[in-house]
Amino acid sequence: MHGKALPYLLLMPATLFLCIFFLYPFALVAFEAVTRDGAFTLDNFRTMAGSWKFPVTIRNTLLLAAIVVPIQLTMALLMASVVSRLETGRSAALYIFAIPLGISDLAAGLIWLAIFDQSGFLNTLLSSLGVVDRPVMFLGYQSKLTIFIAVALAEIWRATAIMMVILVAGMGLIPKEYYEAAEVFGASPWQRFVRVTLPLLRPSLQTAIILRVILAFEVFAVVAALGGTNLPVLMGETYNWQFTLQDRNVAAASALLILAISIGFTLFFLRVLRVPKEAWI
Amino acid sequence: MMKALKILAGAALALSVAAGGAQAQQVLFWSTQARPVEETQKMRDEVLKGFEGAVDYQVAEDGPWLTRLQAELQAGSGTIGLLGGLHGDFSTVGASLVDLSAVNVGGVKVNEAYKKLGLLGTGEQKYMPWMQATYLMAANKQALQYLPAGTDLNTITYDQLIEWSKNIAEKTGSPKFGFPAGPKGLKHRFFEGFLYPSYTGSMVTKFRSAQAETAWNKFKELWQYTNPNSTNYAFMQEPLLSGEVWVAFDHVARLADAFNKKPDEFVAFPAPAGPAGRGFMPVVAGVAIPKTSPDPEKAKALVAYMLKPETQIATLKATNFFPVVDVKLPDDMPASVKAFGPAIATMTGAPDALPALLPMGLGDLGGKFNQVYTDSFERIVLGGEDVHGVLEQQAAALKAIIDQAKAPCWAPDKPSSGACPVE
Numbered sequence: 149m150h151g152k153a154l155p156y157l158l159l160m161p162a163t164l165f166l167c168i169f170f171l172y173p174f175a176l177v178a179f180e181a182v183t184r185d186g187a188f189t190l191d192n193f194r195t196m197a198g199s200w201k202f203p204v205t206i207r208n209t210l211l212l213a214a215i216v217v218p219i220q221l222t223m224a225l226l227m228a229s230v231v232s233r234l235e236t237g238r239s240a241a242l243y244i245f246a247i248p249l250g251i252s253d254l255a256a257g258l259i260w261l262a263i264f265d266q267s268g269f270l271n272t273l274l275s276s277l278g279v280v281d282r283p284v285m286f287l288g289y290q291s292k293l294t295i296f297i298a299v300a301l302a303e304i305w306r307a308t309a310i311m312m313v314i315l316v317a318g319m320g321l322i323p324k325e326y327y328e329a330a331e332v333f334g335a336s337p338w339q340r341f342v343r344v345t346l347p348l349l350r351p352s353l354q355t356a357i358i359l360r361v362i363l364a365f366e367v368f369a370v371v372a373a374l375g376g377t378n379l380p381v382l383m384g385e386t387y388n389w390q391f392t393l394q395d396r397n398v399a400a401a402s403a404l405l406i407l408a409i410s411i412g413f414t415l416f417f418l419r420v421l422r423v424p425k426e427a428w429i
Numbered sequence: 430m431m432k433a434l435k436i437l438a439g440a441a442l443a444l445s446v447a448a449g450g451a452q453a454q455q456v457l458f459w460s461t462q463a464r465p466v467e468e469t470q471k472m473r474d475e476v477l478k479g480f481e482g483a484v485d486y487q488v489a490e491d492g493p494w495l496t497r498l499q500a501e502l503q504a505g506s507g508t509i510g511l512l513g514g515l516h517g518d519f520s521t522v523g524a525s526l527v528d529l530s531a532v533n534v535g536g537v538k539v540n541e542a543y544k545k546l547g548l549l550g551t552g553e554q555k556y557m558p559w560m561q562a563t564y565l566m567a568a569n570k571q572a573l574q575y576l577p578a579g580t581d582l583n584t585i586t587y588d589q590l591i592e593w594s595k596n597i598a599e600k601t602g603s604p605k606f607g608f609p610a611g612p613k614g615l616k617h618r619f620f621e622g623f624l625y626p627s628y629t630g631s632m633v634t635k636f637r638s639a640q641a642e643t644a645w646n647k648f649k650e651l652w653q654y655t656n657p658n659s660t661n662y663a664f665m666q667e668p669l670l671s672g673e674v675w676v677a678f679d680h681v682a683r684l685a686d687a688f689n690k691k692p693d694e695f696v697a698f699p700a701p702a703g704p705a706g707r708g709f710m711p712v713v714a715g716v717a718i719p720k721t722s723p724d725p726e727k728a729k730a731l732v733a734y735m736l737k738p739e740t741q742i743a744t745l746k747a748t749n750f751f752p753v754v755d756v757k758l759p760d761d762m763p764a765s766v767k768a769f770g771p772a773i774a775t776m777t778g779a780p781d782a783l784p785a786l787l788p789m790g791l792g793d794l795g796g797k798f799n800q801v802y803t804d805s806f807e808r809i810v811l812g813g814e815d816v817h818g819v820l821e822q823q824a825a826a827l828k829a830i831i832d833q834a835k836a837p838c839w840a841p842d843k844p845s846s847g848a849c850p851v852e
Contacts, residue, residue, distance in 0.1 A: 391492025
């Protein structure tokens with residue numbers, strides 16, 4: 149009796165936590181999104197989609213995710229390969245790579261603001277090198293591209309390490325025998341990476357990509373710090389609807405949209421990178 | 430095991446009672462004003478310290494301020510003792526505020542016009558005026574040499590401001606007019622209370638008139654000579670101090686630091702005039718007690734304390750908001766106060782003065798109302814969209830908001846019987 153109940157008892161705290169802090173608020177938000185003054189309506193979604201900023205926010209958010217995530221994936225794979233291969237100093241390298249993980253996203257945004265600002269490090273450097281005679285405005289409303297690049301850089305700097313950590317763990321799970329066999333058959337390092345590492349890394353890749361894509365749709369503080377309202381993104385608009393425009397219902401609708409996009413992409417990656425049961429060790 | 434649990438529970442209970450006891454002694458002053466951290470600290474150290482019974486002065490941005498207040502009102506019980514906010518902040522929650530007409534302020538004479546505003550259109554004193562401010566122009570003295578011939582700062586017009594900014598930009602090689610167009614800047618107040626009234630004599634009714642189109646085109650002209658960094662500015666005092674900007678428009682509380690740090694470098698002057706007059710926006714902040722206040726009597730005592738002349742002077746020193754009661758200012762006032770006093774007097778007393786009140790009767794639609802003006806700015810000036818087309822669309826949005834709120838017109842628009850019309 150005791151033995152049978154134990155797993156459920158152990159699951160209880162986490163389940164309760166999820167119900168109270170995730171499912172219940174989610175139900176509230178979902179309810180807010182489809183009602184107004186107590187009556188069922190889809191007006192909130194219409195209002196959200198009818199706003200002149202809406203297409204811009206969708207475009208910016210998708211574009212940011214589409215550019216940032218592949219770069220991060222490549223970098224994380226590279227960093228993880230290097231770290232896995234290190235004989236000595238492996239932990240030191242891991243720690244150093246993981247430093248940005250310890251910094252909040254707003255702080256990360258502010259750090260990059262200090263670099264790109266008109267009186268920031270980059271301008272100081274450029275003018276002391278004599279490249280420019282007056283400070284360049286990198287983050288002005290006219291230079292949307294520079295703002296975009298700055299945000300992408302800050303995001304890459306901040307969040308690549310989380311993917312790397314997952315991939316390092318995944319690489320550690322791949323048995324050495326596969327590599328030895330590949331070497332016996334004369335596979336080059338690149339071939340070993342493509343034929344052995346990548347396929348066997350699929351579960352970790354799946355986790356890493358899903359996590360990063362979801363976070364990419366929730367990008368907020370970095371954009372707020374670097375772009376203000378010059379680069380509107382979905383999450384920023386949600387905040388705007390809630391706090392500036394004081395419209396909880398539309399904010400809830402907007403939050404649900406982000407959730408829907410996240411779920412959509414999660415399902416997509418689960419499908420594309422699925423691991424057949426028999427294939428796994 | 431049981432014993433340990435009992436001890437733990439006892440300790441937790443004792444702790445919560447102690448914390449509750451400490452809370453009951455303090456009045457939580459929940460405010461949208463004096464938000465910059467230095468001002469908040471000055472409010473605590475210099476203004477509120479003299480009140481018998483401790484005050485916990487806490488600030489929040491407008492959104493979170495209202496969200497917490499509404500949550501407490503909805504719950505029917507709360508911890509907020511006293512509210513501090515602008516007229517517009519209170520108009521949202523008027524029905525949930527305690528009547529303050531019985532508050533004894535001693536012999537202090539409170540500004541009658543502002544007291545009337547505090548009625549929020551009801552028979553009850555929903556809030557007491559607390560302090561007042563407005564917006565002004567400020568200029569670095571280096572900029573004065575480029576003033577167009579025959580310009581008097583005290584009677585400056587928009588055309589002269591544009592020409593002046595053009596002169597500076599051309600002579601110095603970089604645009605030096607500054608405008609608080611950042612996400613936290615008060616740009617919407619400029620359009621609502623300054624640009625629109627000055628050109629159309631209205632804030633709402635003539636939103637899409639030909640005069641409004643002229644106003645936006647004039648502003649686009651000025652924007653050519655505006656520092657492009659303006660879309661990042663929240664407070665103009667910093668770019669003024671750094672020299673990035675030479676001429677700027679902002680709320681007095683957001684200009685004060687420049688005048689206090691370098692009193693000899695800057696001049697303050699009235700907002701410019703347009704064809705319809707010299708539009709400007711007086712700002713009134715008030716204090717109110719929510720019906721869920723844990724100790725209304727103590728909160729009322731705090732209201733009376735806030736209106737005492739010495740508190741008002743301390744508030745002025747801390748926040749650069751001016752008194753709302755009859756009080757003689759001492760000589761040791763900060764440089765900003767000395768500079769702003771005459772400029773405000775000149776502006777409000779000008780023959781073409783056209784005061785425009787903060788949006789009224791909009792309830793929680795105030796944010797959306799402001800957004801109409803901000804959106805127009807972002808689309809017309811930053812996005813380069815067609816003025817006429819944008820105004821047509823934004824006017825429809827404005828009309829929907831006003832109709833939903835059923836808000837009658839407020840100054841400078843002529844009184845209306847129903848919702849203020851957008852012609």
